[in-house]
Amino acid sequence: MRNNFKENLRTISLFSGIGGLDLGFIESGYKLIWANEMDKHAVQAYKANIDKNIIEGDILDLYKEIPENDVLLAGFPCQPFSMMGKQKGFEDERGTLFFTIQKIIELHQNKPKVIVLENVKNLLTHQKGQTFAKMKEILETLGYEVHSEVLDTKDYGLPQTRRRVFVVCFLKSFLEGSSTKFTFPEPKPLKLTMYDLLDEEVEKKYFLSEKILPTILSNGSGNYYSKSEIDLEIARPLTATMHKMHRASQDNYYTDNKNRSRFKDEINKPISNIRRITPNECRKLQGFPDKWKFVVSDTQSYRQFGNAVSVNVSRALALRIKEYIGMINNEKHS
Numbered sequence: 323m324r325n326n327f328k329e330n331l332r333t334i335s336l337f338s339g340i341g342g343l344d345l346g347f348i349e350s351g352y353k354l355i356w357a358n359e360m361d362k363h364a365v366q367a368y369k370a371n372i373d374k375n376i377i378e379g380d381i382l383d384l385y386k387e388i389p390e391n392d393v394l395l396a397g398f399p400c401q402p403f404s405m406m407g408k409q410k411g412f413e414d415e416r417g418t419l420f421f422t423i424q425k426i427i428e429l430h431q432n433k434p435k436v437i438v439l440e441n442v443k444n445l446l447t448h449q450k451g452q453t454f455a456k457m458k459e460i461l462e463t464l465g466y467e468v469h470s471e472v473l474d475t476k477d478y479g480l481p482q483t484r485r486r487v488f489v490v491c492f493l494k495s496f497l498e499g500s501s502t503k504f505t506f507p508e509p510k511p512l513k514l515t516m517y518d519l520l521d522e523e524v525e526k527k528y529f530l531s532e533k534i535l536p537t538i539l540s541n542g543s544g545n546y547y548s549k550s551e552i553d554l555e556i557a558r559p560l561t562a563t564m565h566k567m568h569r570a571s572q573d574n575y576y577t578d579n580k581n582r583s584r585f586k587d588e589i590n591k592p593i594s595n596i597r598r599i600t601p602n603e604c605r606k607l608q609g610f611p612d613k614w615k616f617v618v619s620d621t622q623s624y625r626q627f628g629n630a631v632s633v634n635v636s637r638a639l640a641l642r643i644k645e646y647i648g649m650i651n652n653e654k655h656s
């Protein structure tokens with residue numbers, strides 16, 4: 323095992339999206355050497371903001387090209403396990419991508435020392451826990467100690483309720499001889515509200531028309547009821563489909579009299595003083611940097627931020643893992 327593991331931390335990223343998981347690790351000193359994403363719009367944003375060397379394409383065609391690495395990151399597709407999807411799990415074609423991750427772990431004689439997987443929290447309870455139990459069994463058979471925890475974005479500095487499961491695995495041979503146990507980063511008091519993140523100037527296109535407003539604010543219809551609320555201090559979780567503008571029981575809407583006063587009504591389409599959040603506000607809610615370049619459409623930006631890992635959570639986890647690696651190394655050499 324290399325002595326400079328803590329300093330080098332050669333990292334690969336699978337299913338990179340626009341780099342929310344990657345960015346937290348890069349900012350914490352990890353060396354990203356390979357990244358992959360198949361969505362061309364996400365690759366466009368990633369290249370403009372994170373790293374031009376991301377490879378666009380299907381991981382099933384590319385995985386044999388992956389170089390030897392120390393840290394494997396994978397926010398693998400969550401639809402097979404999501405409450406929003408059909409919850410088919412491994413029966414879903416996307417669910418089998420976990421087994422592609424298994425192939426990648428086995429690709430080189432020197433396996434990654436650390437694996438970080440991210441998914442919706444429902445992964446833990448899918449099929450009464452059997453899906454996650456199978457994943458854990460596979461990872462343990464590959465020689466890893468497996469830790470899992472649901473982390474909420476609002477516990478790491480951003481006013482968004484966003485619970486995701488993070489699975490952190492350490493190669494047992496690296497931990498050999500150590501009694502130090504890994505723990506996830508501690509939650510911190512939230513100091514911001516959504517009102518601290520709202521844009522000063524907002525375009526007219528983000529305001530709801532008076533015609534659609536009753537639908538957006540309704541509590542559902544028929545046998546379906548879900549309370550609609552707007553102007554929340556802690557935002558609801560961003561979703562990949564928020565560009566479709568769901569009811570206020572699912573998406574985030576805010577009263578904005580200041581910006582509304584700047585616009586005149588069209589005769590046939592009067593607008594209300596309530597608006598959806600902008601792509602830039604989504605950026606801030608997910609912890610992406612102020613210098614972020616918007617190089618895709620609003621629709622794609624909404625999808626991308628809705629799919630992304632919150633950077634603040636990723637950073638907290640990356641720093642905690644790095645600290646733990648240091649503790650293990652110090653224990654071995656003391």
